[in-house]
């Protein structure tokens with residue numbers, strides 16, 4: 074068991090790489106992952122460098138892009154923007170309160186649309 078933990082820690086370290094798509098600190102869904110198990114974290118070191126770490130949720134778990142955590146119940150949004158009209162706004166199925174959602178899915182991109190999670194405008198609160 075101890076050996077396994079050491080091995081996992083070692084693997085986590087060698088999988089860390091200098092970021093190519095870290096723009097903010099936090100946990101983010103890996104786009105184009107139909108399993109929705111992959112995500113990455115971005116951390117800042119020395120106040121200037123972003124460090125990206127690729128991670129995967131446990132078996133049967135998915136990365137919830139709204140809560141930024143792995144869970145058993147979240148809906149995979151990877152293909153939500155496929156075959157949608159351009160720049161569509163869609164309800165966030167992972168919003169914590171489904172009667173008053175504070176987040177929505179914004180489809181972005183021109184030829185291959187992809188989903189992002191956006192916050193509702195503060196004035197209205199729900200959207």
Ligand SMILES: *[C@@H]1O[C@H](CO)[C@@H](O)[C@H](O)[C@H]1NC(C)=O
Pocket residue numbers: 170171172173
């Ligand atoms: C969800 O939002 C509605 C409308 O604002 C509110 O009445 C309700 O208490 C909220 N539910 C939870 C679980 O926060």
